[in-house]
Amino acid sequence: MLKFHQDVRLRIGDVIVQYRLINKDTPVVITFPPGSEWITEQETNEQVKLWGFDFFKKQQINVISFIHTGQDDYFRSIELQNFIKQLGKFIAMFPDKIGYGSSRGGFAVSLHANALGLDRALLLMPLSTYSSELAPWDPKVIKVDKATKYSGYNKDASGCKIPLTIIYDPLNKSDRLHVKRYSCQIQKLKFPGIGHRIARGLRDLGLLKKVVIDFVHDELDVDDFPRLIRNRRNLSYYHKGMSSNATGKLTLRRKKVIYYHKLMWKLKHIEDEPRKMATKLRDSLLKRIDESQKFLTGSKNFLPAKTFVMANFFIFC
Template structure:
């Protein structure tokens, strides 16, 4: 039974869980983080908040957040799945259950959506599976594989997916989700949708707008036009996955890249110095390894 009007932190096998229930008459957000946000024992003992928890809790919105402990964790622990089965009855008291996840978190939301009776979910560049047999293009297949070949693509929740259509892997994963009712694209940012939305000053408003109902597509695309002022945009947009990169389009890209360079010229010395320090440390490390041979 979920405790009301208090923050609760628990651990179930290799998953950390944090929740706060403010009002059972309001929806509850169910969040899972990207793979780059794992927890360790220090994060738990020091009171670190789970990904997505503070965002909703500070606004007094019901939220339950799950975080994987350790990098090679796909939320497939049998003990955790038993917990999910029991949690479904507790979540049934809310008028709706709304999922929110990015990358591996999108995979986890979709994977457990049916058991948690999630009604709808906002997924940012979600992975549909880690099974290279099902999806040969699967991200980091060499390091991460589901032991049971789990496939999240058939979840029944109504999904809104935001992704970069020029990122071939993300595009192929998006196609596999059978209940994607709405797709929004940010072309040229790669597998960095949350970072792009954050840098564009859109992440909070997009998530809150979705929680309230739906994302206004026209306004969304109007705001994402400013992505041409993001540094990593130029690194990805030149990837010619569509075969439509004409010389004219390429010249437009380089023009905006040059404008970006001029606007951020003051940052260049710091970036150069930072890269120089990293290269020196790498060389020192390699030299030390060579001397030990």
């Protein structure tokens, strides 16, 4: 039995669940994180907030958040599936059961949507499967399948039966083909030129909170979405994505237009370039050091962290 009016953490195998339920007469949101969000065994005993938990808690929205321990977990265990079935029976009392996930989290939401009895879900660039047999066109899937050698039955989320609202970049081949695999009712919101950075793009445009909250309250204006993302031309990675010619359909005339706007953007932000490069280098180093520390604390390797980082400095950069 789940509890109301308190923060609760549970462990289900290699998955941590954190939830806060406030009102059984209002929607409940179930969140699963992208692959970049995971915690170590040490962090399971700390008050590390799960992806999406604080956001919905601050909005006074019922929330149940999941996260995995270790980098290579894909929310497919039998233990988790059994818990999901029981959870689905409990949350049936809520008037609107909503899923929210990004990338790997989108896979997890759609994989467990039927068992949870969700009414609808908002997915950002979801992966529909981690089976290279089902998605031989996705390098990420091929890499994961080769590394995990997963042979269980929880490998295909395209059988999701609930209505989905999916935000993705149609110019990204892998993401486009993942969306195409879903056979349920889909509302497609296209965010071209962003690549596999949908959450980042929405955040940088100041739209992420609005889009998510509007969706939860069933007030998202899908017809207005193209207008909202028009300012994506001010994002540096938008120009990079558009010039990559992912579809192979860029004519010489289109290329000229894209490179012209890319040049204009760079000239407009030329003073920011040195600072941007320094920030990027700093963030890269901090990320690699953090990953190294997680690797060391989460494994039986007793090589000192400082030695490990220095030995891999040039590889990480």
